[in-house]
Amino acid sequence: MSELADLSAIDLVEAYRSKKLSPVEVTDAVIARIDASEPKLNALWAYDPTEARKAAGASEERWAKGEPLGAIDGVPVTIKENIATKGTAVPLGCAAVSLTPAAADAPPAARTREAGGILLAKTTMPDYGMLSSGLSSFHKLARNPWDLSANPGGSSAGAGAAAAAGYGPLHIGTDIGGSVRLPAGWCGIVGLKPSAGRVPINPPFIGRVAGPMTRTVADTALYMSVLSKPDARDTMALPYADIPWLDLDRGVKGLKIGLWLDAGFGQAVTEETERAVKKAARLFADAGAIIEPVGPFLTREMIDGLDRFWRARGWEDVSRLSPEKQAQILPYIFDWIKTAENFSGREVYTGFAQIEAMRNALHTALSGYDFILSPTAPTASYPAEWASPVNDPQKPFEHIAFTVAVNMGGQPAVSINCGYTEGGLPIGLQIIGQQFDDIGVLRLARAFETMRPQQRPWPKVAA
Amino acid sequence: MTDTMRYTVESGDLENIVSRLLDIVRRLGVSVSKLAVEVDGGKASLEIAVAPSSQSIANTLRERIGQIEGAKPA
Incomplete structure (x- = not known):
């Protein structure tokens, strides 16, 4: 039997139901x-084992009475720190942010607790979530469990590292340009960017979603059955849909x-990434899918425009801070957004x-296909200390070409491991689905999970 | 359509540059009707005439060639 900390949420719930395991022993193991x-990993913030043990004890009593609270009762969970949990500050990865305890749980945290999830800790992220890296002015440097000199990616950096290292089975990240899928790809796990509005969040924003990060597709689906429940605080949420999340095969x-x-723009795909993704496509073809090449459809103008808009948005917040506070922000981030200081209205609007433009391009590219496969990122992971695979604040988004368009388009997309580099780092396959077809991308990911070669053992990080 | 692209490259490793150029063209599935290279000391002038199937392929080709170290549009 696997170590308790490595068991999936699906297996844990079954073991609780059949009284083979108790949430207390599982929480202790995690x-x-x-x-x-x-x-060595630095994936967590606000880690509270005492509270977690207390919650596990309460869950154990509920299971003993045969009255679990919900679908994940007694399952250890981490939540990205930018998703508010009542009583805990939300530093947004940035030393300049005041540490004020949150007044209430944000929707994903509220759903997690209502369903009985055991909150172990919050997970780390870079300043304002605007890097695909474990680098932060507030948190310690998060590292990749597959290779501690490598980056876990981000911005859901701690969540990616925690899932790969076996800090329990369920983790949740947020994604506005790839922040769930990129660390999922670089840490070898499953990361779902749901359709825009499928998982209620607060505050909502264009392209921003929250999604599960787990080791298996079925665990992502299980967590979606919890996270997708309605919450009136998300003004951009989809109407609630009763989706058969666990009907995956x-x-x-x-x-x-x-x-x-x-x-069409950004870093070129490396040969080993291209090879791994083509091999994945061949497995689908061998199983009877019709695979056709899709040419590049994004442009340099699109990403440069979005970059201008994001810089302007960031500068709008940061320009209000005192010079002392500004000096606490990660220099890479500050240097990036300060360039928006003198942007004209036209530059921001055209951005x-x-x-x-990006949304239209992806909708057109997807028409005629049930799904699109792509690399999650053009390259495998990169040095832990870097802010991005290019590490240049004036070229901040060369690595998000495959992921960002899906945020702007609103479609669901999942990253799942499809191979390893020569050095043993994971390579992510992205599966993009039609708008609102969240269950479709999970089914295709599940099919791939059953077809792909056996995965390497999960990394063990010992102090 | 035929699109002629001209670049100057300052590099001592011309063989690697031509190899990367051909790799880019192959990956994008573009047919090449002309490839000319003129070497002048440590500097080379490249001219490549291609038939991209769409404007977006042509844009991507420019993006990718521009990423070759030392390559600048002539």
Whole structure:
């Protein structure tokens, strides 16, 4: 039997139901794993083992009475620190942010607690969530469990590292340009960017979503059954839909799938990433799917425009801070957004307009296909100390070409591991679905999970 | 359509640059009708005539060639 800390949420719930395991022993095992690994990994913030044990005890009593609170009662969970939990500050990865305890749980945290999830800790992120890196002015440097000199990616950096290291089975991140899928790809886990509005969040914003980060597709689906429940605080949420999240096993025969290997801008895809993604596509073809190449459809103008809009948005917040506070922000982030100081209204508006251009380009590319496959990122992970794979604040988004358009388009997309580099780092395959077809991308990911070669053992990080 | 692209490259490793150029063209599935290279000391002038299937392929080709170290549009 696997170590308790490595068991999936699906297996844990079944073991609680059949009284083979108790939430207390599982929580203790996960706490022991964290205590052994965290000094090197730095994935967590506001880690509270005492509260977690207390919550596990309460869950144990509920299971003993046969009255679990919900679908994940007694399952250890971490939550990205920018998702508010009542009584805990929300530093947003930035030393300049005041540490004021949150007044209430944000929707994903509220759903997690209502369903009985055991909150172990919050997970780390870079300043304002605007880096695909574990680098932060507030948190210690988060590292990748597959190779401690490598970056876990981000901005859901701690969540990616925690999932790969076995800090329990369920983790949640947020994603506005790839922040769930990129660390999922670089840490070898499953990360779902749901359709825009599928998982209620607060505050909502264009392109921003929250999604599960887990080791298996079924655990992501299970967590979606909890997180997708309605919350009136999200003014951009979709109407609630009763989706059969755990009905995952479907064939792929006859599906028409596009294979997208050059986004059109940004870093070129490395040969080993391209090889791994093509190999994944061949597995789908062998199972009866129709695979067709999709040419590049994004442009330099699109990402440069979105970059201008994001810089302007960041500067609007940061320009209000005192010079002392500004000096506390990660220099890379400050240097990036300060360039917006003298942007004209036209520069910002034409930047904003690229969101629509990107959305239209992806909708057009997807028409005629059930799904599109692509690399999650053009390259595998990069040095832990870097802010991005290019590490240049004036070229901040060269690595998000395959992921960002999906945020602007609103479609669901999942990252799942499809291979390893020569050095043993994971390579992510992105599956993009039609708008609102969240269950479709999970079914295709589940099909891939059953077809792909056996995965390497999960990394063990010992202090 | 035929699109002619001209670049100057300052590099001592011309062989690697031509190899990368051909790799880019192959990956994008573009047919090449002309490839000319003129070497002058440590500097080379490249001219490549291609038939991209769409404007977005042509844009991507420019993006990718521009990423070759030392390559600048002539």
